[in-house]
Amino acid sequence: MLNERARELAPDLLPNGVFDPPTGSPTHWKTSNMDDVKSGSYSLTVDLTGKYVGHWHDFGGARPGEEDGDMLDLIRIRRCGGNQVDAIGWAKDFLGITNGDRSSFERARRAIERDASAREAQHAAEIQKIRDGARNMWLHAAVLPGTPAELYLRGRSIDCRALGRAPGALRFRPDATNKEAGSKLPCMVAAIVGLDGAHLGTHRTWISQRPDGSWGKALLADPKLTLGASKGGFIPLWRGDGAGKLATIAPGTDIYVSEGIEDGLSVAMGMPDKRIIAAVSLSKVGSLQLPEQAGSIIIVGQNDPYGSKAVDALEREIGKLQARGFKVRIIYPPRTPIGGGGAPDPAAFNTAPAFKDFNEWLCKDPDGFFGRKAGRAVA
Structure with a gap:
């Protein structure tokens, strides 16, 4: 009541x-x-x-x-x-x-x-309208190659042409409405799907061209937003060596889970044979729809400070996956400067991360990216 x-x-x-x-x-x-x-x-x-x-x-x-x-x-x-x-x-x-x-x-x-029945019927109609709009936004967008969205990713050192193909879930709209800006802006749109392949929502990353001609995130308080549903769904970023939908992966196939698009595709640049999805947000990792036959769920971690809210939230989400019977590991970008030699200094491990996330590692040290073991894998 x-x-x-x-x-x-x-x-x-x-x-x-x-x-x-x-x-x-x-x-x-x-x-x-x-x-x-x-x-x-x-x-x-x-x-x-x-x-x-x-x-x-x-x-x-x-x-x-x-x-x-x-x-x-x-x-x-x-x-x-x-x-x-x-x-x-x-x-x-x-x-x-x-x-x-x-x-x-x-x-x-x-x-x-x-009034509950009438309210529920009205809400169901409104939700369906939003989902239809999210799906139509993505369906009527241009495929990624040759668009400013591809240039945006390239500006983040993610080269789809070097990978050999562009993720099918990512597309480009030149005219996506942004309430904060009060106008339509260029936008990379990503399909959020369920394990059955149903389109649940559309993730939007508004982008803008800089004075030097390159493309980056639009100068907005919230350049990334989701339209429609996202809980339980994911953005399919990279199929690796496999084929078909996530639901039909071979038994024992590991699934790499990033929080965002850029980190996930950065891992694809270093390990193009892996199956990679984005969870849209950290708080939704534990509710992801995942196939029972999956091997390990490997979280693409970020070097957040120990004891921070982000670390606590990640631990909770991992616990939810483990409670559902999944084996979970984490990989991190290096926490100690590359080229230092020897074992990592535990004190530096806590206080001086070399890179915040995998995309920063890729951007700042492309030659050393995945040149050595990527961080630590922990159960």
């Missing part, structure tokens, strides 16, 4: 948030994090409609116990100092339920359910 009142509760519990979209019929309430500070970024999202109405998730590396939940959890954290009993009492008062009075409960329940 609380979840059905999410559109009323979320702005009250998280007053510094915003509706998304800001006009029309919003589907989400977004704020910075559980502290609800004004920061210009929106990592905590509350679903206001659909199957998961009232449920929320913090995609920005939340504190333990504050990663996700429903309206009762939000009340417990934001209003009751973490006390569940107090949260239940607060909720009963809010819903007008009198302790021990079954009739008051039934009246509240019926009031909540009256």
Whole structure:
């Protein structure tokens, strides 16, 4: 019953948030994090409609116990100092339920359910419209070769021609609408698919041409956004030596999983025989749809500081994969300067990463890229 009142509760519990979209019929309430500070970024999202109405998730590396939940959890954290009993009492008062009075409960329940069916039907139609729009955006885009999107990747030292082919999931649109810019901008679009091959959503990377003629990410606060669904889905970047869809890989085939497109394709530049997908965001690694016959799931790691929210979030996502029975390993770009010789200094391993991620390694040291073992593989 609380979840059905999410559109009323979320702005009250998280007053510094915003509706998304800001006009029309919003589907989400977004704020910075559980502290609800004004920061210009929106990592905590509350679903206001659909199957998961009232449920929320913090995609920005939340504190333990504050990663996700429903309206009762939000009340417990934001209003009751973490006390569940107090949260239940607060909720009963809010819903007008009198302790021990079954009739008051039934009246509240019926009031909540009256409009639920119509709301769900309307939401289903809206979601289908968004998914159709995301699919059409990708279908009506140009294939990658010869486009500014290919030049953008080449500016990141990712040469599809050297690889011998371009990823079929990546395309180019010269006119993708960007709300932040208030105009249409050039954009690399990527298909997000499920294990069955269904198109779930479209990832967008807006790009712009620099004064020297090269192409880079557009100067926007959020140059990368997703249209449609992405949870459980992935961007198929590289088939390696295999053929066919991810669902039909040979038993024991390892799957390399990057967070973003550029890191995944960088690994393809160094190990073109590997099967590589992008998870779209770190928080969605644990929910990836993956074939049961896969070998190891190898995470394409980044050199984030030990103890950081990103490291904690990655550990949680790995735990989700392991709980589903998958074997998980991680590879990292070098943490010690290349050419130093000898064993890595443990202190330097903690404090002085040579490269933040695989794409930075590829860009800054192309001759040494994968010239030696790529970081560490850890269970």
